Amino acid sequence: MMEKDTMCVQSGWKPGNGQPRLMPVIQSTTFKYDSSEQMGRLFDLEDSGYFYTRLQNPTNDMVAQKICELEGGYTAMLTGSGQAANYYAVFNICENGDHIVMSSTVYGGTFNLLTCTMKKMGISCTVVDPDAPKEELEKAFRENTKCVFAETIANPALVVLDIKKFASLAHEHHCPLIVDNTFATPINCNPIAWGADIVTHSTTKYMDGHGATVGGCIVDSGNFDWMAYPDRYPGLCTPDESYHGIVYTEKFGKGAYITKATSQLMRDLGSVQAPMNAFLLNLGLETLALRVERHCSNALKVAQYLEKHDKVAWVNYPGLTGSKYYDLAQKYMPKGTCGVIAFGLKGGRAAAGMMMDQLKLAVIATHVADSKTCILHPASHTHRQMTDEQLVEAGVAPDLIRLSVGIENINDIIADLAQAMEVTD
Numbered sequence: 005m006m007e008k009d010t011m012c013v014q015s016g017w018k019p020g021n022g023q024p025r026l027m028p029v030i031q032s033t034t035f036k037y038d039s040s041e042q043m044g045r046l047f048d049l050e051d052s053g054y055f056y057t058r059l060q061n062p063t064n065d066m067v068a069q070k071i072c073e074l075e076g077g078y079t080a081m082l083t084g085s086g087q088a089a090n091y092y093a094v095f096n097i098c099e100n101g102d103h104i105v106m107s108s109t110v111y112g113g114t115f116n117l118l119t120c121t122m123k124k125m126g127i128s129c130t131v132v133d134p135d136a137p138k139e140e141l142e143k144a145f146r147e148n149t150k151c152v153f154a155e156t157i158a159n160p161a162l163v164v165l166d167i168k169k170f171a172s173l174a175h176e177h178h179c180p181l182i183v184d185n186t187f188a189t190p191i192n193c194n195p196i197a198w199g200a201d202i203v204t205h206s207t208t209k210y211m212d213g214h215g216a217t218v219g220g221c222i223v224d225s226g227n228f229d230w231m232a233y234p235d236r237y238p239g240l241c242t243p244d245e246s247y248h249g250i251v252y253t254e255k256f257g258k259g260a261y262i263t264k265a266t267s268q269l270m271r272d273l274g275s276v277q278a279p280m281n282a283f284l285l286n287l288g289l290e291t292l293a294l295r296v297e298r299h300c301s302n303a304l305k306v307a308q309y310l311e312k313h314d315k316v317a318w319v320n321y322p323g324l325t326g327s328k329y330y331d332l333a334q335k336y337m338p339k340g341t342c343g344v345i346a347f348g349l350k351g352g353r354a355a356a357g358m359m360m361d362q363l364k365l366a367v368i369a370t371h372v373a374d375s376k377t378c379i380l381h382p383a384s385h386t387h388r389q390m391t392d393e394q395l396v397e398a399g400v401a402p403d404l405i406r407l408s409v410g411i412e413n414i415n416d417i418i419a420d421l422a423q424a425m426e427v428t429d
């Protein structure tokens with residue numbers, strides 16, 4: 005097995021003699037076959053092959069394969085966005101009447117998806133405090149609980165998940181654990197190695213890394229034994245009427261989960277990633293290991309600077325020795341956590357606005373985790389729809405400023421913050 009920084013560059017595409025060195029973009033909606041019989045077999049999932057890009061595209065598959073290797077997974081697929089990845093990851097195994105257990109600190113978009121939109125589909129959700137002891141978390145489970153959902157490092161609360169605790173809890177209740185690993189990236193953490201069954205990503209963030217494309221990815225470990233609970237996972241273990249009675253687990257074994265998600269959910273719901281976006285994502289992935297290292301070292305220095313600043317009320321960064329999550333971060337992410345820092349100013353909300361308007365290098369943007377330093381006030385921006393009570397539950401204080409530290413020179417980033425901080429009196 006190669007090291008991860010090598011996989012970033014080499015995985016997914018192995019050119020043959022005379023073929024392009026760079027992973028090519030197959031910019032085509034459709035693929036041609038010589039016989040009608042052969043095309044028919046593809047539609048029956050009897051043969052594997054490309055026929056229509058909504059279902060599968062070679063460029064998308066090569067990029068998914070690279071991410072799959074980085075995560076130590078069995079199979080993977082790309083989706084049109086991180087939202088689509090999380091939606092499919094859950095909906096692939098939950099249906100009307102089912103129930104999900106979800107960490108309260110997940111990304112605002114995921115919170116809305118799992119608590120509001122999926123409720124309209126008859127899927128209910130119990131929100132739990134990820135820091136609660138196991139005995140407390142047990143109470144959230146029901147007979148119809150079909151999965152547990154959490155984030156390695158929560159956006160933007162920066163709560164570090166005790167992955168082993170969550171994995172054992174999920175497995176004791178015959179459920180898979182789904183972990184959104186967007187912030188940690190596979191460079192810093194492989195949730196599958198700690199017991200997670202399915203990993204999702206918003207590739208929009210560090211993986212693309214340049215703010216160029218919106219995208220998502222689902223990686224399946226192939227480890228969860230659906231066949232051990234055929235009554236609980238009928239979608240995977242009983243005949244699919246929309247596919248001539250195929251039973252995914254029987255026909256595809258460890259590949260059942262991703263095959264069902266592509267051939268059924270992608271077919272019907274269609275949140276496909278554009279091949280051109282997958283091509284651009286691959287260019288981002290080539291430098292992922294380099295960039296993540298720089299993001300983490302810059303962020304640690306910024307966090308240490310803010311911690312000592314007299315106008316700063318609090319700093320939350322799991323890499324700080326004083327952080328509540330330092331020990332968990334050391335256990336699961338010894339090489340570093342992420343480039344995102346949360347902090348509050350003594351002047352509260354008003355000072356936050358003044359400071360942000362004064363920044364020159366850091367821009368105000370609804371984005372995180374790309375090469376350019378950016379800043380956001382979640383209570384006024386991304387989490388605007390949430391009530392104060394929900395904000396507190398999500399670990400988002402009203403004065404929380406989310407700073408996404410880029411890969412610029414550290415001296416310039418700190419100088420920008422220093423000059424902006426001067427105007428907050």
Ligand SMILES: *Cc1c(COP(=O)(O)O)cnc(C)c1O
Nearest residue numbers: 085086087111159186206208219
């Ligand atoms: C951004 C984000 C998402 C949503 O991803 P999109 O690509 O914007 O749809 C999901 N989870 C996490 C942790 C995120 O940061």
